[in-house]
Amino acid sequence: MNSHPPVSQSGKLPLGMLGLLLLSLLSCGADLTCIPTTILTLDAPVITENGTQLNASCSTTEIDFEEMSLCLGKTCCENTQKDDVVSCVALVSDFEMRAECKIKLNETFECSEDHRVTVYKNPKVMLSLRNGNAKQADYELHCDVFDVAPAQNISVTWYRNNKTFKSFMDLIEEPQKKSYILGVNISREEKFAEFRCEVQLKLEELKPQHPVISTTHQLSARYAPELRTNFSKIITVAMGGNATLLCDVEGNPPPVYQWTIDEQPMLETTNRLDITQVNSSSNYRCTATNILGNTTMNIFVDMEENYTTEPPAMPTPEAPENCGLTVMPSEVYVKYGDSASINCRTTSKDAALMDWEHAVGETYGTPPSVTWKIEKLEDFTVEPFCFVTLDTDEQCKVKPNITLYKLPDTVAISAVGNGPMKEGEEHQLQCHIYSVAPAKKLLVKWYKDDETVLNDDLKSSDVTPLPECLNDSTVRLCNVSSIYTFTVKKSDNGSLFRCKAEFQFGPAGPLVPPSMASEPYTTVVHYKPTIKNCPSYAGVENSFRLNDLPCETDGNPRPGIEWSYNGTLIDSSKLLTRAESGIYKATAHNSMGQVNTDVNITVEYAPRLSCQMMYEVEVKNTPKLLCNAEGLPHPDITWFKNGKEHFPQHWEKHESGNYSVKASNKHGTAEHAFYLDILYPPEFTESDTTTKVVVGGNVSLVWEADGNPKPEIHCNDSLAENVRASTVGRQKIITITGATSTNAGRYICVATNKVGEVTRATTLVLKDKSTDLSQHWWVFLLVLLVFAILVVVFILKGRRKHGQYDFPLQTRLTVENGTM
Numbered sequence: 001m002n003s004h005p006p007v008s009q010s011g012k013l014p015l016g017m018l019g020l021l022l023l024s025l026l027s028c029g030a031d032l033t034c035i036p037t038t039i040l041t042l043d044a045p046v047i048t049e050n051g052t053q054l055n056a057s058c059s060t061t062e063i064d065f066e067e068m069s070l071c072l073g074k075t076c077c078e079n080t081q082k083d084d085v086v087s088c089v090a091l092v093s094d095f096e097m098r099a100e101c102k103i104k105l106n107e108t109f110e111c112s113e114d115h116r117v118t119v120y121k122n123p124k125v126m127l128s129l130r131n132g133n134a135k136q137a138d139y140e141l142h143c144d145v146f147d148v149a150p151a152q153n154i155s156v157t158w159y160r161n162n163k164t165f166k167s168f169m170d171l172i173e174e175p176q177k178k179s180y181i182l183g184v185n186i187s188r189e190e191k192f193a194e195f196r197c198e199v200q201l202k203l204e205e206l207k208p209q210h211p212v213i214s215t216t217h218q219l220s221a222r223y224a225p226e227l228r229t230n231f232s233k234i235i236t237v238a239m240g241g242n243a244t245l246l247c248d249v250e251g252n253p254p255p256v257y258q259w260t261i262d263e264q265p266m267l268e269t270t271n272r273l274d275i276t277q278v279n280s281s282s283n284y285r286c287t288a289t290n291i292l293g294n295t296t297m298n299i300f301v302d303m304e305e306n307y308t309t310e311p312p313a314m315p316t317p318e319a320p321e322n323c324g325l326t327v328m329p330s331e332v333y334v335k336y337g338d339s340a341s342i343n344c345r346t347t348s349k350d351a352a353l354m355d356w357e358h359a360v361g362e363t364y365g366t367p368p369s370v371t372w373k374i375e376k377l378e379d380f381t382v383e384p385f386c387f388v389t390l391d392t393d394e395q396c397k398v399k400p401n402i403t404l405y406k407l408p409d410t411v412a413i414s415a416v417g418n419g420p421m422k423e424g425e426e427h428q429l430q431c432h433i434y435s436v437a438p439a440k441k442l443l444v445k446w447y448k449d450d451e452t453v454l455n456d457d458l459k460s461s462d463v464t465p466l467p468e469c470l471n472d473s474t475v476r477l478c479n480v481s482s483i484y485t486f487t488v489k490k491s492d493n494g495s496l497f498r499c500k501a502e503f504q505f506g507p508a509g510p511l512v513p514p515s516m517a518s519e520p521y522t523t524v525v526h527y528k529p530t531i532k533n534c535p536s537y538a539g540v541e542n543s544f545r546l547n548d549l550p551c552e553t554d555g556n557p558r559p560g561i562e563w564s565y566n567g568t569l570i571d572s573s574k575l576l577t578r579a580e581s582g583i584y585k586a587t588a589h590n591s592m593g594q595v596n597t598d599v600n601i602t603v604e605y606a607p608r609l610s611c612q613m614m615y616e617v618e619v620k621n622t623p624k625l626l627c628n629a630e631g632l633p634h635p636d637i638t639w640f641k642n643g644k645e646h647f648p649q650h651w652e653k654h655e656s657g658n659y660s661v662k663a664s665n666k667h668g669t670a671e672h673a674f675y676l677d678i679l680y681p682p683e684f685t686e687s688d689t690t691t692k693v694v695v696g697g698n699v700s701l702v703w704e705a706d707g708n709p710k711p712e713i714h715c716n717d718s719l720a721e722n723v724r725a726s727t728v729g730r731q732k733i734i735t736i737t738g739a740t741s742t743n744a745g746r747y748i749c750v751a752t753n754k755v756g757e758v759t760r761a762t763t764l765v766l767k768d769k770s771t772d773l774s775q776h777w778w779v780f781l782l783v784l785l786v787f788a789i790l791v792v793v794f795i796l797k798g799r800r801k802h803g804q805y806d807f808p809l810q811t812r813l814t815v816e817n818g819t820m
Contacts, residue, residue: 040113044072044099047118047203050092050149054117057087058101067104072117073097095119095149118203123148123172124569125199126562126587127214128594131291137183138222143197143214146177146569153202157211158182161193169202177567184219192220192419215560216591220425224293225251233299237278244454245299246485247271247286254424254487255288271487278303323396324348325388331508334377336406336437341373344386344398351388357397358384380404380437380475403505406477407514408436411501413521416483422592423490423527431482431499431518438475441505444482447498456482457504493525493556529555529588529595536600538632539576540667544603546572551586551599559588578605578632606668607631609661618755619680620650627661627672635663635670651678653708681756682707690763693739701734701762705751715749741766 044056058070061084068079070088077088086101100114124147132140143156158166165182172178186193195218198211228248237243247257249271259266259273261282266273273284284299324347334340340361346354346368354367360382361374372384385399415421416428431444439458446454458470458480469478482499486492502515534551546563553559563572564585581603587596611627629635639647640660648655660673685704693699705711713732715725720742724735736743744766750759 040101040103040111042070042099042101042113042115044115045117046115047120048092050095050119050121052092054090054092054097054099055087056099057085058113059085060103062103062105065103065105066107067102067110069102071098071100071102092117092119095121119149120152120201120203121147121149122201123154123199123212125197125212125214126589127195127197127217128589129217129219132183137185139184139186139219141182141184141195141197141217143180143182143199144177145172145180145199148172155200155202155211156180157198157200159196159198165195186219186221188221188223190221192218194218215589217593218419218422218591220252222252222292225249225255225288225290225295227295227297233297234302235299236302236304237275238304239279240277242274242276243278243301245273245275245284245286245301247273247288247297249286249288249295249297250426251288251290251292251295252425253290253292254426255290255294258287258289260285260287275301323388323390323394325386325396325398327386327398327400329400331401331403333403333405333505333509335514336404337376337378339373339375340377340402341371342384342386342400342402343369343371345369346388346396348388348390348396350391352391353389354387356384356386358382377404403438403441403509404475405441405503405505405514406435406437407516408433408501410434411499411516411518413497413499413518420526421488421492421523423488423525425488426485427488428486429484429497429499429521431484431501433480433482433501435477435479436501437469437477439469439478439480441503442480443502443504445500445502446482446484447500448492449495453486454484456484458482488525490525490527492523493527495523496520497523524556526556526590526592528593529553529559529590531561531586531588531595531597534586534597534599536602538602538604541578541603541605542575544576545574546570546576546584546601549599553588555588555590555592557590557592559590559594562587562589576601576603578603581632602632604632604665604667605630607635607663607665607670609663609670609672611661611672611674614675614677616677616679617651619653619678622650623647625661626674627663629661629663629670631663631665631667631670633665635665638662638664653678653680656708677708679708679753679755682711682751682753682758684751684758684760686760688761688763690765692765692767693736693743694767694769695739695741696769697739698735698737699739699764701736701747701764703732703749703751703760703762704730705732705758705760706730707751707753707755709753709755711751711753711757713749713751715747736764739764739766 039060039062041059042056043058045054048054054072056070056072058068060068063084068086070077070086072088072090073092073094075088075090077086079086097117097119098114099117100112102110102112104110123145126144128142128144130140130142132138141158143158145154145156148154153169153171155167155169157164170178170180180197182195182197184193184195194216196216197214200211226249228250235243235245247259249255249257257269257271259268261284263285271286271288273286278301281303282301284301286297286299288295288297325344326346327342327344329342332340332342343365344354344356348368351367354370356363356370356372358372360377360379361372361384363370363372365371367388370386372386382402382404383399384402385397387395387397389395410432411434412432414430414432416430421427429446431446433439433442433444436442442458444456444458445452446456469476470480484497484499498518498520500515500517502513503509504513530553532552532554534549537549539548551561553561561572563570564587565580565582581601584599584601585596586599587594608630609627610630615626617623617626623639625637629637638645638661640662641655641657646659656676656678658673659676660671662669662671682705685706691699691701703713703715705713710730713727715732715734722737722740723743724737726733726735732749734747744764746761746763748759748761750757
């Protein structure tokens with residue numbers, strides 16, 4: 001079937017087709033943007049976060065079309081199924097991003113629908129603490145906001161104890177760090193407060209996001225050291241005895257302590273001073289100091305020279321001593337609920353009656369020995385006594401000393417006050433001792449990891465007011481407690497504290513003093529971070545991250561660690577390149593504070609050579625590296641000529657040729673080949689000379705020079721009409737024809753190249769023809785010939801006189817002279 005529209009006889013399109021064509025022209029203009037009521041529907045967010053995935057789709061109501069695509073930034077997706085929807089997913093990594101849907105209806109018409117996608121980046125927030133100006137604020141809190149994009153409004157809110165303290169709006173114009181500072185004072189009544197800052201983006205297109213929350217800092221009231229009590233102390237110690245002195249001072253920041261004895265400095269710097277083997281009375285002074293001030297406490301230690309313990313109470317008979325009445329044992333210590341038995345005996349022979357007076361228990365036996373016994377002693381007021389009545393009606397009695405003691409039902413430790421135990425602050429642990437008697441005989445021993453840290457006899461306990469059972473004479477069940485006060489150290493974290501209630505009955509008491517200990521109390525100390533094992537470090541390019549460093553952080557709560565370079569936070573999981581060597585700052589932070597350390601990071605890499613294909617060097621120069629060699633560690637360089645290692649002391653003329661260098665370090669090697677041209681200055685082949693020529697004669701003056709580069713020879717010839725200069729190879733030739741007196745003189749030539757120059761002179765001497773015998777050679781020959789003839793004639797004449805004839809010779813001479 002023919003799909004083309006019918007054509008009228010006049011060759012024109014029907015009116016219906018013209019309408020469709022006009023509608024198409026209205027729907028898709030030259031800018032390829034569809035009008036709202038047409039065929040494309042783009043479903044893409046108008047705002048998204050950087051680093052997330054952007055999901056979008058585009059649909060059409062058109063059934064018949066050729067192509068349909070959706071582009072999200074640089075990522076494009078096509079409708080391969082030819083249905084009415086195209087979807088696309090792209091990673092948002094660019095702050096300039098558009099979503100654009102295109103549909104191609106046919107070869108002529110296409111249109112599109114698009115809009116800009118706003119890309120934002122949630123800020124990073126870090127809260128740091130600094131000491132404030134004492135006149136204005138105790139502390140300064142710095143809320144640092146950085147890495148925000150694009151320029152936008154943010155809401156900054158300060159919280160104090162989880163309540164809004166201050167809130168405001170601000171415009172971040174640059175992605176650099178911006179710091180908001182809050183001055184803080186903590187009153188003594190408030191003791192401490194917690195602070196944090198929260199930052200929230202305020203974009204019109206963006207629905208409210210969760211705020212970015214900083215770490216929380218707990219700040220305590222700051223005040224100068226002060227005494228907990230308003231008086232000095234006097235402590236009595238037996239000669240040779242030991243004592244612990246407490247500097248009862250509080251302050252924040254925690255004070256530093258300095259002790260003196262009789263005005264002489266001591267080395268102890270804590271609030272407790274242990275003194276041993278006291279041998280004299282002395283005045284101890286403790287001075288506590290912090291940045292806000294100081295205070296002093298005096299403690300006078302009074303030594304008793306004749307200190308002895310009181311002897312145990314002995315039965316005091318009210319009867320005459322001759323009653324001979326005794327009890328065994330005379331001093332009894334009975335555990336609550338245990339049995340007890342005491343025997344009474346008399347040595348008197350006049351005893352009419354003998355027995356025990358008792359409220360509880362029973363007696364048995366007959367004089368002279370009677371025993372009191374009880375199966376279960378639970379009465380703290382029991383005071384039985386033994387008596388005897390003599391025949392004379394005189395009566396004697398004796399009372400044993402009975403101590404009934406009860407170990408506590410429970411001994412337990414708890415922390416005093418709320419909040420965590422913090423390094424540098426004073427903290428208290430309380431030992432609770434329930435249902436014990438007699439309480440005034442107790443000594444509470446405090447242990448830290450099995451080391452004794454305090455012996456508290458309760459009478460000088462920090463617990464106020466003291467229980468009545470420690471003061472009255474009535475023995476009864478009592479609940480008492482002891483407090484151990486100490487300045488918290490980092491090393492206290494995880495320590496096991498125990499307290500033990502131990503009866504002190506003296507020498508007559510049980511061989512092993514009765515006692516009961518608490519379960520261990522594990523301390524959890526909050527302390528600021530530390531960083532260790534974080535030295536300068538060298539890693540290999542593209543295989544090393546900051547996270548690979550062996551840095552160790554310590555702190556409670558467990559600190560987080562951040563890395564910055566030139567004040568900018570960086571991603572510690574990123575692979576480093578050679579351009580990123582330098583000093584990095586590691587910051588470990590928790591609620592107790594933060595600590596920084598600088599780490600010198602060296603990113604090492606394999607060698608690389610930057611070389612030319614040819615180099616020129618001058619003769620006699622000391623060889624040096626011509627190529628630019630890079631690499632860490634610095635590479636070792638080896639020279640080769642024609643494949644053999646070669647590195648002379650200095651360059652010689654003959655050493656031009658093909659060379660190569662190899663750079664090597666522990667990460668690899670690099671090689672490069674090049675041609676090395678040895679340059680040397682010109683040299684004339686002959687030294688200065690003198691040349692002679694006769695007047696009118698011809699002569700050629702020749703200068704020849706060697707050098708690299710090939711030298712140029714310039715002479716001071718006058719180039720007269722009979723003088724001609726020419727250059728042949730490395731020779732300079734000056735030819736003189738028909739020499740005249742004007743040609744005589746000194747001819748100087750200079751050979752020059754870029755390395756140097758050299759000069760050679762030739763002196764031309766002009767001679768007359770009359771003085772030049774060489775011009776009359778024929779005259780010499782003629783004279784010589786005549787002389788020879790005369791010699792021959794002379795010889796012949798002599799032979800004739802002596803009768804000697806030589807006709808052949810004569811004949812030869814005659815012929816030569818032209819005669820026969």
